[in-house]
Amino acid sequence: MRVSHLRKLYGKQVVLDDISIETLPGQIIGLVGNNGSGKTTLMKCMANLIVDYQGMIISDSSLSFVIESPAFYDGLSVQDNLRVFTILGGKSTVDYDSVLKKVGLFEARNKKFKQLSLGMKQKLSIARMLLSESRTILLDEPFNGLDMLTKEYLKELIIMLRSQGKCVIVSSHILEELGEIADVIWYLREGKIQKVFNLQDTFRIYRLVVKRVTDVQNIIPSKYRILGFKDNVDTSIIRVQIQSADISLFLKLLIEQGIEVLEYHDSTNDIKELILEEGNR
Known part of the structure; x- marks a missing residue:
């Protein structure tokens, strides 16, 4: 994915200002910045959830994302939600039990989404991500509400996705978690990419x-x-x-x-x- 001279305004307020960045396959990118720096807006532009921006975003691969609150059907069970998204994604057969066991939701598979805690909803988002075959994945604050074991599993999962040649962009205010897995850090402040840190440099x-x-x-x-x-x-x-x-x-x-x-x-x-x-x- 290549972002060139991206600029986004809300009224007269400049939220993103002349951002030009590029991703590579097999890369974990950490997106960091203070609250209000424009992290979520940048992700929404990349995910095509916001289209009224100036500049250009070019992607040559499929993309999936989890941005802000997990979006599922309140009245459906955990497993039925996964079934719906499997059908929408065009897949036919999925081992739901295996996926739910991986994220620690197997015992809650018959619970309705509206009955889940924030941490369980985050886990369901991770499970849905496991169903995706996208080459670029955007995760907005994925560690929020997760217990320690699930955080470790999520980090392992993100590393596994990188090993499959996928690019994973993760925004988080939990800098220690990002530091353990990221290859590159985009530091966003006041709507600008202030610095790109290469954590794999010799x-x-x-x-x-x-x-x-x-x-x-x-x-x-x-x-x-x-x-x-x-x-x-x-x-x-x-x-x-x-x-x-x-x-x-x-x-x-x-x-x-x-x-x-x-x-x-x-x-x-x-x-x-x-x-x-x-x-x-």
């Missing part, structure tokens, strides 16, 4: 805690990009971007200079930290 962001040394920044060669530095009472925190293959050499350099490294870890997938850093520039 350049990684490492967070190091060292024994406090006042001139540690002068010791680190300029070829290493320092993203952040903070002194505490007894320690200093360094955020540095380097090739993953160079981390051992970097640590060796610090140790040879007499700097005591207390801890370090790859924080590339810490989306909250990436956004805060971007906002401080």
